[in-house]
Amino acid sequence: MTTQEDHVPHPVVVAVDGPSGSGKSSVCRRVAARLGLAYLDTGAMYRAATWWCLENGIDLDATDTVTAAVERMPLEVGVDPEGPTFTVGGRDVGEAIRTAAISSVVSRVATNLDARADLGERQRRIIAVECSAEGWSGGRGVVVEGRDITTVIAPDADVRLLLTASEEARLARRARELHGDADAASVEATRSHVVGRDAQDSTVVEFMTAADGVVTVDSSDLDLEQTVEAVLTVVARVTSA
Ligand SMILES: Nc1ncnc2c1ncn2[C@@H]1O[C@H](COP(=O)(O)OP(=O)(O)O)[C@@H](O)[C@H]1O
Ligand SMILES: Nc1ccn([C@H]2C[C@H](O)[C@@H](COP(=O)(O)OP(=O)(O)O)O2)c(=O)n1
Numbered sequence: 338m339t340t341q342e343d344h345v346p347h348p349v350v351v352a353v354d355g356p357s358g359s360g361k362s363s364v365c366r367r368v369a370a371r372l373g374l375a376y377l378d379t380g381a382m383y384r385a386a387t388w389w390c391l392e393n394g395i396d397l398d399a400t401d402t403v404t405a406a407v408e409r410m411p412l413e414v415g416v417d418p419e420g421p422t423f424t425v426g427g428r429d430v431g432e433a434i435r436t437a438a439i440s441s442v443v444s445r446v447a448t449n450l451d452a453r454a455d456l457g458e459r460q461r462r463i464i465a466v467e468c469s470a471e472g473w474s475g476g477r478g479v480v481v482e483g484r485d486i487t488t489v490i491a492p493d494a495d496v497r498l499l500l501t502a503s504e505e506a507r508l509a510r511r512a513r514e515l516h517g518d519a520d521a522a523s524v525e526a527t528r529s530h531v532v533g534r535d536a537q538d539s540t541v542v543e544f545m546t547a548a549d550g551v552v553t554v555d556s557s558d559l560d561l562e563q564t565v566e567a568v569l570t571v572v573a574r575v576t577s578a
Contacts, residue, residue: 345372345576348468349478352486352494353568354544357531358507359500360556360564361482367565369418369480372572375467376418379483379490382456384434385412385423387446391438392425397445404451414463416473418480440530444537447484453541460490484544487551496575498568499547503557507531 351368355361362378369376387397389410395402415422423430433439446452460481466472467479481490487497502510509519511531516523539545547553552571556564 344573347477349374349496349576350464350468350491350494351478351480351496351498351572352491353480353482353498353500354484354487355500356507356535356544358511359502360510360561361500363561364500364556364564364568365480365482366418366421367561368568368572371565371569372480373474373477374418375416375472375474375477375479376421377414377416377460377463377479377481378421379456379460379481379486381421381423381434382412382414382459383447384439384443385425385430386410386452386456387439387443388430388434389425390446397442400449400451403446403449404455407446407449407452408455412459416463416467416479440534444534447538448541450541457485457490464491484538485542488543488548496572497551498571499544499551499553500564500568501553501555504532506557
């Protein structure tokens with residue numbers, strides 16, 4: 338694999354937002370690996386927080402109890418793009434946080450503003466560490482993806498990107514991922530996971546349109562590798578400007 342790390346000034350922070358199924362996780366992991374940067378999946382932190390609340394028998398409608406639980410969650414995040422890890426109290430939750438049971442309720446934690454503040458602080462700390470010699474990346478920097486990274490968490494990031502794709506493309510991708518194909522029944526079965534969750538999440542953060550200074554990459558008609566190349570092109574252009 339070609340590495341392009343020597344062409345980008347360091348430390349560098351690449352912030353990427355976008356709706357469900359736009360390709361953030363798969364594209365950002367590859368971009369981070371190609372650039373020798375750390376990779377932070379903030380959606381997985383919301384998933385871990387949701388897992389932790391359920392594990393502790395907490396009613397997700399009890400907003401203050403959820404906030405208190407999230408604040409004491411012993412989460413550790415591994416930022417190697419070749420194998421990101423999420424550990425809560427020493428337990429590897431990498432698989433547990435991807436279940437349909439978590440996907441269907443994660444928005445209830447993600448729309449809790451105090452829980453967002455706590456997770457946001459943790460995200461800022463990870464970004465700061467990755468821009469220092471103590472970080473996994475040795476100070477090279479980090480690719481961070483989520484819903485509010487370009488606007489709230491790292492509005493001063495060197496590169497700010499909105500990764501979009503048509504609703505049709507996003508539904509087809511998720512249907513293939515969850516059901517193995519993208520026929521009409523699979524797409525319908527996927528709709529609430531994609532469109533419904535985005536509608537819920539959009540009540541607290543804006544990730545469907547690019548904020549000022551944020552570059553949009555539309556992946557509707559691109560395959561994964563083409564999307565990675567498109568993002569790398571933006572990173573190279575913005576950091577050399
Ligand atoms: N440009 C693309 N073309 C085709 N499939 C893609 C593309 N980007 C991502 N995918 C696939 O779509 C699915 C959803 O992508 P994912 O990275 O999980 O999106 P997000 O993190 O934005 O929700 C995955 O199965 C992924 O491999
Ligand atoms: N910075 C972020 C990241 C994710 N979220 C929310 C949005 C989603 O409902 C959950 C999980 O995010 P994730 O990126 O894993 O979602 P997908 O399944 O990839 O669509 O967290 C958020 O509100 N803010």
